[in-house]
Amino acid sequence: MKLLVITDAHLITQNGQKVAYAPYVKEMNLWMSQVDHTTFICPNKIRGPLLGLPFKIQDFKQIALRRLEFHTLISALISFLTIPYQAIVLWNAMRKADHIHLRCPGNLALLASMIQVTLPRKRKTAKYAGNWDPESKQPLAYNMQKWILSNTVLTKNMQVLVYGKWKSQTKNIKPFFTASYYNNDKEPIIDRNFKQPLKAMYVGTMGANKRPFETVQLIKFLRSSGLDITLEMYGDGPVVEDIKWYRKENGILDQIVIRGNQPGHVVKEAYKNADLLILLSKSEGWPKVVAEAMFWGAVPIVSSVSCVPWMIGNDKRGILIHDPEHIGAEYLGKQLTNKEALLEMSKEAAEWSRQYTMDTFAQEIKKLLQ
CATH class of the missing domain: 3.40.50.2000 (Glycogen Phosphorylase B;)
Incomplete structure (x- = not known):
């Protein structure tokens, strides 16, 4: 199985090893162990230090895309100009994958959540690591992702993993969790x-x-x-x-x-x-x-x-x-x-x-x- 992971989380090279944020790596090690090959689409550069951990499986492909940022006029202009290119890269990678896994929320994940609508037969999951509470105040980009992912008319063949159990959710919303310890740690x-x-x-x-x-x-x-x-x-x-x-x-x-x-x-x-x-x-x-x-x-x-x-x-x-x-x-x-x-x-x-x-x-x- 070919797994495609699309995320805003940085994945960089340190001392000859591919590393990312430690808790994220521990989770992704489990996903990667279940498939034949993994491709990450994510940023490969970061400003400042990263509390990084090397992936257990180093033999994977990384397609680097810059983060879509809109904090300043210049960053917003650059991001808007790169969206068409990023959309093409995302769609081509999705088309070749057996399973698409989105890591939300994030601007790159938002773009990917829009593009996945065009591939209804592809098997997909999305891990929404933010606050899924329907009553909470969220940025517009977050609300858009939540709406697209939970809309079963637009989003097909996807399970959306969210933290907690919430009332009045669509059938593709699945309560999930993040673990830290193994059974033998008890x-x-x-x-x-x-x-x-x-x-x-x-x-x-x-x-x-x-x-x-x-x-x-x-x-x-x-x-x-x-x-x-x-x-x-x-x-x-x-x-x-x-x-x-x-x-x-x-x-x-x-x-x-x-x-x-x-x-x-x-x-x-x-x-x-x-x-x-x-x-x-x-x-x-x-x-x-x-x-x-x-x-x-x-x-x-x-x-x-x-x-x-x-x-x-x-x-x-x-x-x-x-x-x-x-x-x-x-x-x-x-x-x-x-x-x-x-x-x-x-x-x-x-x-x-x-x-x-x-x-x-x-x-x-x-x-x-x-």
Whole structure:
């Protein structure tokens, strides 16, 4: 089988190896292992560093297309001029493939989603890695992709993989997930008694969307209300210096530790020993760190965005924050002193997350390609 993958994700060469964003590579390794040959259509140049991982299978074809960008007048003009060429390249590659796999959302993926309409007999899948919530506010390009992909009159012979279960969806929309661990990674959950001091952690980019600064403020407010709680932060980004200043100004240097970017095995050990994971994101697709923390029994405190309510069972497996701007430290503090409830959430979180392993992920991909 010849698999064609169309994506806006960068795929570059480093030290003689083809590499891409690490979580994406781990998933694509599973797709590539099920087919005879893979072709990627994607950008091959990137500005700045890439948290890259080499593909296990290096023998694949890459067709380089520039990203379609419209942030400035010049980039928009160049993008519009290149669209006809890109459309021809995409259509020719689609015509030769046995299975077309789109990675959405993205501008290149939007163009590809339009072109696939002309090939109704081709077998296709689309992985929509953004927020599929029909009620959420999305950029126009994202809404267009969602409309085309879910329109079964235009889009034929395609399964669209989305995060979460949503009401009133067309028959080609399939709830999906992203896994991090294998079945053989499962270990007994460390016994937590949820006694103070509670150990919380944050994992992710230190940028405005993930609200790391607001997470630090929450810890400070919880401590001020009488709850003994500490925080370890894993990640890096533009907000780090603000957090360092805030810790010093508020006398909580010892209670909030910044670990920076760490390898997976270090973060894994932190999950095992943490009581809580806090993630107050403004937007998410599939919040991988939430699923990983739940796998090890850490109770998530998460904003109610995208598929998160589905993941944590509407407060059954964690604590939903509906308004991160007005959380209410006293209210949350009461929830965090209810040890029995936290123990039940921890148990439910681990049981739910451990359904979604890389092994089950591989089986789902195999079914999709059959």
